[in-house]
Amino acid sequence: MLENRIRELHADGRFQEAATVAIDGYGPELLSFLSAILRNEVDTDEVFAMTCHDLWTGIREFRFECSFRTWAYLVARHAYARFRRKEGPRRERETLSPIPHLSELEERVRTATRPYLRSALKSRVARLREQLEPEEQMLLVFRIDRKLQWSEVARIMADGDGGEVSAAELARCAATCRKQFERVIARLRHLAEEQGLLSEI
Numbered sequence: 001m002l003e004n005r006i007r008e009l010h011a012d013g014r015f016q017e018a019a020t021v022a023i024d025g026y027g028p029e030l031l032s033f034l035s036a037i038l039r040n041e042v043d044t045d046e047v048f049a050m051t052c053h054d055l056w057t058g059i060r061e062f063r064f065e066c067s068f069r070t071w072a073y074l075v076a077r078h079a080y081a082r083f084r085r086k087e088g089p090r091r092e093r094e095t096l097s098p099i100p101h102l103s104e105l106e107e108r109v110r111t112a113t114r115p116y117l118r119s120a121l122k123s124r125v126a127r128l129r130e131q132l133e134p135e136e137q138m139l140l141v142f143r144i145d146r147k148l149q150w151s152e153v154a155r156i157m158a159d160g161d162g163g164e165v166s167a168a169e170l171a172r173c174a175a176t177c178r179k180q181f182e183r184v185i186a187r188l189r190h191l192a193e194e195q196g197l198l199s200e201i
Helices: 002-011 015-038 041-061 068-085 100-120 124-129 134-145 150-157 167-194
Strands: none
Touching: 002 015, 002 068, 015 041, 015 068, 015 100, 015 134, 041 068, 041 100, 068 134, 068 150, 124 167, 134 150, 134 167, 150 167
16 A cells, blocks of 8 residues: 555655555645646646655655545645745756755656546536635545545644644634535536536536
8 A cells, every 4th residue: 555655665764665665655636636626737837846846855754643645745835835835937946956866766656646636627527616615625625536534634724834734724714625625515406407518627
């Protein structure tokens, strides 16, 4: 199992190998997630590069207080937030310290995943989702596409670095996410009904 392999390599202090296995394994779904909310290949590639860089450099400090997969989505969400906050045309990707093996790994994931993403974007339901806000799309991806538990969704969506949020805060965030998800589903159904796509969602 991927999670077990990452944990074993991490426990042995083989952090680069653990990061390689993690990005190879979870990279395609992270890239798909970012593509869904960014809707632009250039921006998706930048935030994916930021995410991979953060996973690579941060894995040594990861304490497995949640699954690596959950943490990877939290890292991707934080990279997305940094991207949205940046000022001016300067690309953060251009300022990242070059890591040759990581660059090759990112390109391998992109090359393998891009044809699927381009095909998926053609679906009418995907175009329907594009009318939602990025945070709303995140909830759909986490719950419907990735089938994450509400506790995992809460850890990703809550503020903090994935290990500093209290149980009470996570419970409150999970309840808030559930309510928001219900509103998103209702809105999506309304849009689908308007466009005659209700049977496809």
